[in-house]
Each structure stands twice: as structure tokens, then as C-alpha cells.
Amino acid sequence: MNIRVIALNTFGGFLRDRLIILFCALFVCVILLMMTPLLAARTLSAANNTQQVQAMVLGLMSGIMALASGFGSLLAAWAATDTIASEMRSGTILAVMARPVRRWEFLLGKYLGVQLLMVVYIAAMLLLSYLLAQLGGERIHSSWWLLLLYPLVRYAVYSAIAMLLVTVLHSIVTIAIVLVISVLANVVAPSAGHSMIPEVIRTPLYVLLPSTNLLSETRLLSLTQAPLNPSSWLSHLTALAYGLDYALVCFLLAVWVFHYRGLTRD
Amino acid sequence: MTGPAIEFRNVSKSFRTIPALSGVSFEVAHGEVCAFLGPNGAGKTTSMNVLMGFLYADSGEVLVLGHLPGDVRAKRQIGFLPENFAFYKHLNAPELLRFHVQLAGLGVQGDVLIPELLRKVKLNGYEDLKIGKYSRGMVQRLGIAQALLSDPQLLILDEPTSGLDPAGRKEVRDLIMSLKAAGKTIFLSSHLLAEVEQTCDRVIIIDRGQVVRAGRLDELLGRDDRVEIVVDHLPTTMEQLLTDRGVFVARDMQVVRLTVGAASKRDVAEMLWEAGCDVISLNRVRSTLEDLFLKLVGDGSQP
Numbered sequence: 001m002n003i004r005v006i007a008l009n010t011f012g013g014f015l016r017d018r019l020i021i022l023f024c025a026l027f028v029c030v031i032l033l034m035m036t037p038l039l040a041a042r043t044l045s046a047a048n049n050t051q052q053v054q055a056m057v058l059g060l061m062s063g064i065m066a067l068a069s070g071f072g073s074l075l076a077a078w079a080a081t082d083t084i085a086s087e088m089r090s091g092t093i094l095a096v097m098a099r100p101v102r103r104w105e106f107l108l109g110k111y112l113g114v115q116l117l118m119v120v121y122i123a124a125m126l127l128l129s130y131l132l133a134q135l136g137g138e139r140i141h142s143s144w145w146l147l148l149l150y151p152l153v154r155y156a157v158y159s160a161i162a163m164l165l166v167t168v169l170h171s172i173v174t175i176a177i178v179l180v181i182s183v184l185a186n187v188v189a190p191s192a193g194h195s196m197i198p199e200v201i202r203t204p205l206y207v208l209l210p211s212t213n214l215l216s217e218t219r220l221l222s223l224t225q226a227p228l229n230p231s232s233w234l235s236h237l238t239a240l241a242y243g244l245d246y247a248l249v250c251f252l253l254a255v256w257v258f259h260y261r262g263l264t265r266d
Numbered sequence: 267m268t269g270p271a272i273e274f275r276n277v278s279k280s281f282r283t284i285p286a287l288s289g290v291s292f293e294v295a296h297g298e299v300c301a302f303l304g305p306n307g308a309g310k311t312t313s314m315n316v317l318m319g320f321l322y323a324d325s326g327e328v329l330v331l332g333h334l335p336g337d338v339r340a341k342r343q344i345g346f347l348p349e350n351f352a353f354y355k356h357l358n359a360p361e362l363l364r365f366h367v368q369l370a371g372l373g374v375q376g377d378v379l380i381p382e383l384l385r386k387v388k389l390n391g392y393e394d395l396k397i398g399k400y401s402r403g404m405v406q407r408l409g410i411a412q413a414l415l416s417d418p419q420l421l422i423l424d425e426p427t428s429g430l431d432p433a434g435r436k437e438v439r440d441l442i443m444s445l446k447a448a449g450k451t452i453f454l455s456s457h458l459l460a461e462v463e464q465t466c467d468r469v470i471i472i473d474r475g476q477v478v479r480a481g482r483l484d485e486l487l488g489r490d491d492r493v494e495i496v497v498d499h500l501p502t503t504m505e506q507l508l509t510d511r512g513v514f515v516a517r518d519m520q521v522v523r524l525t526v527g528a529a530s531k532r533d534v535a536e537m538l539w540e541a542g543c544d545v546i547s548l549n550r551v552r553s554t555l556e557d558l559f560l561k562l563v564g565d566g567s568q569p
Contacts, residue, residue, distance in 0.1 A: 001368070001371060002368075002369055002371075005365065005368040005369055006369075009354065009365055012356065013354060013356055016356040090352045091348060091350060091351075091352035092352045092353060092354060094315075094318070094320060094346075094348040094352070095346070095348060095351065095352070095353070095366070095409070095412060096369065097318070097319070097320060097336075098318055098341065098344065098345075098346035098348070099341060099366060099369035099370050100338035100339075100341045100342045100369070100370065100371065101338070101341075101369055102338060103336075260322070262315075262320065262321045262322070263315075263320040263321070264315050264320055264321060
């Protein structure tokens with residue numbers, strides 16, 4: 001009951017957060033700007049060089065989707081950081097924790113509030129993906145639930161990492177570390193090809209850091225007319241379970257740290 | 267109910283190397299109104315935060331209503347007003363109270379209480395205004411309303427009259443008196459010593475993280491058997507006579523104050539009348555909490 005109340009209040013707070021509204025508005029503007037060449041390319045495709053235009057359209061679409069997906073990771077980390085840091089900074093946490101609320105309930109409520117925000121974000125992202133595909137005259141060959149679950153799990157991982165870090169660090173340091181983690185995770189992934197990082201560091205980092213490549217929906221977001229080899233159920237389950245496990249470990253660590261820390265600004 | 271409502275036994279707490287509490291021990295009995303006094307930085311808020319389970323003591327033992335601080339069984343019976351009550355700016359007063367009703371697990375019966383509580387703290391009529399637009403005093407009233415929400419057995423109020431105007435302070439004082447009459451235990455901190463004197467049964471004075479005095483207010487202030495007589499003027503010859511009889515004379519701008527022993531007040535008053543002095547007032551001299559406080563912790567000018 002308490003968890004649900006805290007989650008809904010957190011979500012309500014996000015929807016009224018001026019910073020989030022501003023970022024989303026800016027983001028929509030960028031997307032709209034990027035869509036302009038897409039619409040122009042579609043007009044061209046009616047004339048000649050069909051294959052060339054199609055390649056351009058696909059490039060644009062994947063660019064927009066990658067941007068939306070990356071922004072989501074940042075949003076998840078920022079929302080998780082801010083929701084805890086602002087409660088501590090303003091002191092609102094004291095009135096909440098004076099109620100019969102356990103510390104883990106508070107943290108879980110906050111975490112679920114962030115996930116609610118991310119569900120809304122992913123739904124908007126899905127809508128955008130289908131809209132782009134429609135505009136580009138292409139078809140998305142993946143199930144919608146996969147496109148929903150993969151980013152949701154990835155965002156759950158990032159928000160759990162952020163929540164763990166913010167229980168001990170300043171919010172700006174937290175965001176900076178999450179950004180470094182997300183960049184490093186991509187650099188050390190085997191799919192990133194040859195990198196400057198020596199193998200002896202690269203392998204442990206790849207094991208330690210969340211595999212965002214594995215959890216990336218772009219892996220299965222085949223936009224070409226010929227569908228890619230579909231992944232098996234087991235493959236999806238393994239990838240999603242890996243992400244959930246990673247998020248759970250980070251969240252449990254956050255609960256443990258949060259349990260032993262003071263709740264005041266002293 | 268067995269045992270005290272609040273029990274602090276040899277509690278110490280440091281922030282890094284700075285000690286905030288050093289072996290603090292005190293008790294607050296059920297049904298008592300107890301004031302927790304001390305200068306800024308004395309450790310009052312730290313003690314309250316330890317009491318609520320927001321901070322962990324480095325050593326010592328704390329029990330609240332027979333439970334450890336932070337235990338939900340204790341928190342169900344506690345109403346807490348933090349110092350500088352903070353709020354979710356995006357909510358209005360009924361929404362915030364509803365949020366607290368839900369957290370307290372009061373359900374529908376709690377929802378019914380909301381309009382009544384808002385009336386009680388004089389916030390009715392502001393239901394649609396976002397809390398972010400409230401004045402400092404209104405926020406404090408709302409904080410008091412949320413503390414009273416679950417009809418708690420124990421109220422822990424950190425500076426309840428902070429930010430309130432004189433009328434608001436009187437309302438809080440009346441509220442505390444009515445809660446006291448209802449048998450609630452109240453543990454409050456305040457800098458307004460005159461108000462504390464009017465409402466509290468017991469006082470705990472803390473300074474630099476240590477309890478310097480604790481006890482019932484009447485015991486701490488003691489009984490003074492001196493009387494102050496105020497007259498409009500006093501001839502010099504009369505002054506010499508009275509001084510010889512052990513009367514303390516202090517001349518103000520417009521009046522003369524004479525402090526005499528209670529036993530000789532009648533004689534002195536009659537002497538004054540006969541000498542043609544107009545006796546303006548005759549009152550028992552009483553030590554105030556402020557006197558005691560300043561005596562114990564100084565005037566704050568010490569480093």
C-alpha cells in the first residue's frame with residue numbers, strides 16, 4: 001500500500017517537474033527537426049534512386065530511434081537520482097519517513113515511480129518508431145512487446161545504478177558516473193569491435209558493467225523489408241533476465257546502503 | 267502503558283569528528299508535555315532525528331513508546347513536525363494530507379478528517395492553492411495538521427511556533443493545551459521560553475550536546491519569597507531608611523522598584539503610603555524560565 005502511494009506520488013511529481021517538461025519539449029523539437037529530411041526523402045523516393053533514398057531513410061530512422069533510446073537511459077538515471085536527492089535536499093523525506101513507512105518501502109516506491117515514468121516514455125518512443133516507419137514507408141518487423149520490454153529493462157538497470165550511487169554520492173557525481181558507465185559499457189562490448197582498451201581491462205569491465213548492447217532494442221528492431229533472423233524465446237528470456245538480475249542486485253545494494261545512512265542533510 | 271513514552275539512555279552521536287550529542291539521557295512520561303530547550307546547535311534537532319530513526323546514534327539506547335526508533339509500530343502512534351517542514355510543492359493541502367492519510371493507512375476515515383483538520387489550523391478556504399504558494403506561517407500550520415492526522419499518542423514537534431504570528435502562536439498554544447487535556451504526550455522544542463512556561467510540565471535543557479538540567483518546571487524555577495513594590499517616586503531620606511532595612515531599591519526612568527522579603531512587605535508598603543508615595547503595584551518576584559535558561563547556557567555570546 002505504502003509502496004503504491006509513494007510510487008504514484010513520485011510519478012505525479014515527475015509529470016509536473018518543470019525540468020522534465022523542458023527536456024521533453026526540447027527533445028520533441030529535435031525529433032521534429034530530424035523528421036524534416038525524412039519527409040523530404042520520402043518525396044524523393046517516388047522519383048528515382050529508390051535504393052539510395054531507402055538507405056538514407058533507414059539511416060535517419062535508426063538515428064532518431066537511437067537518440068530517443070539514449071535519451072531514455074539518461075532520463076531514467078536522472079529521474080532516479082533526482083527523486084531521492086531532492087527529497088533529501090528539501091527535507092520532504094522526513095515527513096514521509098515519520099509515517100509507518102520502512103526505508104526499503106520508500107526506496108521501492110521511488111524506484112517504481114521512476115519505472116512508471118519510463119513506461120510512459122517507452123510508449124511515446126514506440127509510437128514515434130511506428131510513426132517514423134510509416135513516414136519512411138517501412139515496416140517494423142519486431143513485436144511491440146519486445147520493443148517495450150527491452151528498453152524498460154535497460155532503463156530499470158540504469159535507474160537502479162543511479163539509485164545505488166545517489167544513496168552515497170552527490171546527485172551530479174551520480175549522473176556523471178552513470179554517463180561514464182553507459183559510454184564504457186558500449187566501448188567494452190565485443191560488438192564495438194577493436195578498441196584502445198587492453199583486453200585485460202576490457203573483459204572484466206564487460207562482465208562488470210551492464211551489457212546495454214544485449215539489452216538494446218535496436219538489436220531486434222529490423223527495419224529492412226527482409227526480416228532478420230528472429231531470436232528465440234529463450235534468447236529473449238535470457239537477455240531480459242540478465243538485465244532484471246543486474247537491476248535487482250543494484251537495487252538491493254541501494255536498499256542496504258539506504259538502510260544504514262542518515263536521512264538528514266547534516 | 268508501561269515505561270516512559272521516550273527514553274534516552276547515554277546517547278552519543280557525532281558528525282565526522284564533531285560531537286553533536288554526548289551521553290544524553292532523559293525520559294518523558296506518558297501524558298506529559300515536555301519542552302526540549304537549548305541554544306542553536308545544542309543538539310535538539312539531532313536528538314529528535316535520532317528519536318524518529320532518521321539518524322542512528324553512535325552509542326546508547328533509545329526507546330520510543332517501547333520500540334526502537336524507526337519501528338513502524340511506534341511510528342503508527344507518533345505525529346511528527348520537523349523543523350522547517352518541507353512539502354511537495356505540486357500538491358495542494360488536501361492532496362498532501364490525503365497522501366499522508368494513505369501512508370498512515372487510515373483509509374476512508376482519514377479522508378473525512380482532512381476538512382476538519384484544515385479548519386482546525388485555519389487553512390480552510392485555501393484548498394485549491396498549491397502549497398508552493400503558501401506563506402511560511404501557512405506551511406507551518408499545514409505541518410501541524412499533518413502531525414495531528416492520525417490522532418497520535420505521542421507528538422514530537424520541532425519548533426511548532428516557528429514562522430507563526432502572535433495569533434498563530436496562541437492557537438498552537440491552545441492546541442497543545444487541548445491535546446494535553448486529551449492525555450497526549452507532547453515533546454517539543456522551542457526558543458519561545460515564555461510560551462513553554464505556559465504550556466509545559468517538564469523541561470529538558472541541553473547545551474553543546476549535553477543535558478544541563480531536566481525536571482518539572484515548578485521544581486526548576488523554585489519558589490521565590492521576595493516581593494517587588496513599584497512606586498511613582500521615593501524621597502532620598504526614605505530610600506536610605508529602606509536600604510538600611512535590607513530593601514533593594516532600583517530607580518527606573520519613571521518609577522522606583524523596591525524588592526523586599528515577603529515577611530516585611532506589609533510594613534514597607536505602609537511606610538511608603540505614609541511617606542506619600544503612590545504604590546503602583548505589588549507582585550511576587552518569580553524566576554522565569556528565561557532567567558534559568560540564560561543562567562545555565564549563557565546568552566550565546568560565549569564561543
